[in-house]
Amino acid sequence: MTKPLTGEPALIEALARIFGAAPPEVVLGIGDDCAALDLGGPDYLLWTVDTLVEGVHFDLGYTTLRQLGRKSLAVNLSDVAAMGGTPRYTLLSLGWPKGRDPAGALELAEGLAELGREYGVAVIGGDSVASGDGAAITITVLGTVPKGEMLRRAGARGGDRIFVTGPLGEAAAGLEVLKRRLTLEPALKEPLGQALLDPRPQLRAGRLLASQRLASAMIDLSDGVATDLYHVCRASGVGARLAGAAIPVSPQVRAVARILNQDPLDLALKGGEDYQLLFTSPPELAETLESAFRQAGLPAPLSLGVIIPGDSVLLQTPEGGRDISGAGFNHFRLDRGGGSV
Amino acid sequence: MTKPLTGEPALIEALARIFGAAPPEVVLGIGDDCAALDLGGPDYLLWTVDTLVEGVHFDLGYTTLRQLGRKSLAVNLSDVAAMGGTPRYTLLSLGWPKGRDPAGALELAEGLAELGREYGVAVIGGDSVASGDGAAITITVLGTVPKGEMLRRAGARGGDRIFVTGPLGEAAAGLEVLKRRLTLEPALKEPLGQALLDPRPQLRAGRLLASQRLASAMIDLSDGVATDLYHVCRASGVGARLAGAAIPVSPQVRAVARILNQDPLDLALKGGEDYQLLFTSPPELAETLESAFRQAGLPAPLSLGVIIPGDSVLLQTPEGGRDISGAGFNHFRLDRGGGSV
Numbered sequence: 001m002t003k004p005l006t007g008e009p010a011l012i013e014a015l016a017r018i019f020g021a022a023p024p025e026v027v028l029g030i031g032d033d034c035a036a037l038d039l040g041g042p043d044y045l046l047w048t049v050d051t052l053v054e055g056v057h058f059d060l061g062y063t064t065l066r067q068l069g070r071k072s073l074a075v076n077l078s079d080v081a082a083m084g085g086t087p088r089y090t091l092l093s094l095g096w097p098k099g100r101d102p103a104g105a106l107e108l109a110e111g112l113a114e115l116g117r118e119y120g121v122a123v124i125g126g127d128s129v130a131s132g133d134g135a136a137i138t139i140t141v142l143g144t145v146p147k148g149e150m151l152r153r154a155g156a157r158g159g160d161r162i163f164v165t166g167p168l169g170e171a172a173a174g175l176e177v178l179k180r181r182l183t184l185e186p187a188l189k190e191p192l193g194q195a196l197l198d199p200r201p202q203l204r205a206g207r208l209l210a211s212q213r214l215a216s217a218m219i220d221l222s223d224g225v226a227t228d229l230y231h232v233c234r235a236s237g238v239g240a241r242l243a244g245a246a247i248p249v250s251p252q253v254r255a256v257a258r259i260l261n262q263d264p265l266d267l268a269l270k271g272g273e274d275y276q277l278l279f280t281s282p283p284e285l286a287e288t289l290e291s292a293f294r295q296a297g298l299p300a301p302l303s304l305g306v307i308i309p310g311d312s313v314l315l316q317t318p319e320g321g322r323d324i325s326g327a328g329f330n331h332f333r334l335d336r337g338g339g340s341v
Numbered sequence: 342m343t344k345p346l347t348g349e350p351a352l353i354e355a356l357a358r359i360f361g362a363a364p365p366e367v368v369l370g371i372g373d374d375c376a377a378l379d380l381g382g383p384d385y386l387l388w389t390v391d392t393l394v395e396g397v398h399f400d401l402g403y404t405t406l407r408q409l410g411r412k413s414l415a416v417n418l419s420d421v422a423a424m425g426g427t428p429r430y431t432l433l434s435l436g437w438p439k440g441r442d443p444a445g446a447l448e449l450a451e452g453l454a455e456l457g458r459e460y461g462v463a464v465i466g467g468d469s470v471a472s473g474d475g476a477a478i479t480i481t482v483l484g485t486v487p488k489g490e491m492l493r494r495a496g497a498r499g500g501d502r503i504f505v506t507g508p509l510g511e512a513a514a515g516l517e518v519l520k521r522r523l524t525l526e527p528a529l530k531e532p533l534g535q536a537l538l539d540p541r542p543q544l545r546a547g548r549l550l551a552s553q554r555l556a557s558a559m560i561d562l563s564d565g566v567a568t569d570l571y572h573v574c575r576a577s578g579v580g581a582r583l584a585g586a587a588i589p590v591s592p593q594v595r596a597v598a599r600i601l602n603q604d605p606l607d608l609a610l611k612g613g614e615d616y617q618l619l620f621t622s623p624p625e626l627a628e629t630l631e632s633a634f635r636q637a638g639l640p641a642p643l644s645l646g647v648i649i650p651g652d653s654v655l656l657q658t659p660e661g662g663r664d665i666s667g668a669g670f671n672h673f674r675l676d677r678g679g680g681s682v
Contacts, residue, residue, distance in 0.1 A: 019464040
């Protein structure tokens with residue numbers, strides 16, 4: 001489900017109004033990364049669906065079909081990670097253009113199954129329908145999360161620190177490299193390509209944060225920090241202040257920004273598809289948080305800023321502060337489908 | 342999930358091979374109308390996903406967006422009906438063309454929610470992504486069925502009688518009327534249009550058959566009897582013989598066939614999208630079956646023929662017998678996406 005009708009809260013509210021009240025066993029409905037159901041037992045059932053459309057979310061000139069199959073599942077697993085959950089099962093519904101070689105559909109399915117095996121997710125069904133000009137890949141995933149552990153967008157409080165699980169802007173920089181055919185040395189180029197074409201859902205980090213109750217709110221980064229942190233702020237009824245100097249920007253993202261003559265912070269905060277987790281955590285848990293990640297062998301979360309009263313996302317730089325609430329690739333669009341490959 | 346890669350068993354088998362073995366709690370994986378999961382408790386969880394693509398499965402020149410929203414959900418509910426289950430929850434993932442008025446997306450959502458209310462299904466989430474030239478509507482549904490009651494494609498035995506829950510070929514005839522702008526008196530035209538544009542999933546009949554254990558195998562009719570009965574035959578390891586004289590063809594389907602100078606049996610058996618249930622039932626249950634439907638206030642099931650040894654679907658007419666196994670709109674295509682509106 002990722003970011004429903006991103007940048008258009010009015011539309012998501014209209015949908016919620018149309019769909020009406022959900023029955024009581026629906027713990028979370030529209031407006032989070034997954035829906036959550038209480039069907040009895042110790043766990044909530046998490047449920048998400050996502051569609052990737054050719055020409056909008058991917059371009060077969062950039063990605064192999066195997067990578068595309070992997071990524072189609074990865075972005076859904078990232079939604080489950082954002083709830084602190086464990087993905088279990090998936091179904092594939094593939095729209096495949098009429099004249100196109102069906103062998104390609106199987107290659108895509110192989111990528112999907114491969115990533116599924118890596119993360120313990122069973123692909124238990126799938127079908128293929130004819131599509132128009134381009135392929136459309138729909139994945140739906142079921143997962144579980146122990147009832148007391150589920151994380152959501154709501155829950156951030158004033159004073160909480162804001163973290164991400166990894167560097168920002170790599171996928172956005174990778175897309176620029178491909179689209180503009182930028183020349184970059186392989187050591188810089190390769191991690192960008194991997195971030196864009198083969199993102200890794202942060203499931204271990206998500207489970208760690210949930211099971212040890214280290215986070216107050218969480219979301220996965222599909223539209224960029226400026227937009228996704230704004231979702232957290234809206235859901236939690238708070239504001240956020242980011243410290244420009246603290247934003248984790250890798251040398252390769254800096255290199256691309258230099259070539260494009262662009263502020264690297266724009267790539268890092270407004271670029272989509274990082275598929276890292278963004279979470280908030282009370283300051284008194286700072287040490288526990290660090291040691292928990294260290295003990296789990298996971299990279300230390302990177303601190304970006306702090307939750308403050310208000311309702312917007314502010315970026316503090318030496319030049320002053322500016323409001324970046326919801327700014328991103330997709331801010332003025334109906335959808336979240338901006339910068340994918 | 343409907344008919345995966347219809348007409349191409351080799352492809353569905355290739356997918357099953359790629360996806361590999363499912364964990365033991367997956368009661369039914371690829372190759373039935375729904376996947377079924379045993380997550381504890383008295384019921385199986387049923388899960389299906391379907392995508393309707395503009396220009397392939399629907400044409401906005403024929404259908405209103407509200408009808409389309411209704412139908413998008415109806416075809417998924419029909420998959421749950423085919424297992425004898427009760428649909429409970431649904432998520433919508435809507436691909437909407439970039440430049441198109443978002444008000445249309447809301448109209449579609451309204452139709453979806455409306456049908457959901459009629460059948461007690463909660464729409465608990467949804468998102469919208471940009472699509473290319475046309476809209477793409479993906480619906481995923483979760484339902485339940487008591488563990489001892491689930492029906493599947495496998496289970497038909499020699500001697501079982503073959504039934505459908507309603508008349509055949511109406512949607513296919515309706516599509517011909519719209520595509521060819523046929524002139525037909527309203528009393529004949531209206532039921533065809535309704536069958537095509539606003540099909541009703543046969544949930545009550547499905548539950549009745551399952552709860553009273555009146556059927557040995559079941560499938561919903563999305564690709565036409567020739568194809569869907571063939572799926573039952575393949576899954577059950579049997580053949581089928583249909584009696585041409587017994588095929589239920591309504592006056593309006595006959596009228597369209599006459600105008601098209603076509604055999605009405607072709608519309609009835611090879612036309613898609615009836616969304617009636619096709620089931621098999623042992624002959625000794627014939628009376629119980631009839632009285633159960635009567636008591637429930639449902640139209641009596643219509644008998645088409647009988648299950649026989651073999652592996653094909655034979656149609657018996659005064660001119661002789663012919664093999665129609667898998668014949669239908671979509672037999673020579675990758676997909677099931679043939680004749681929709």
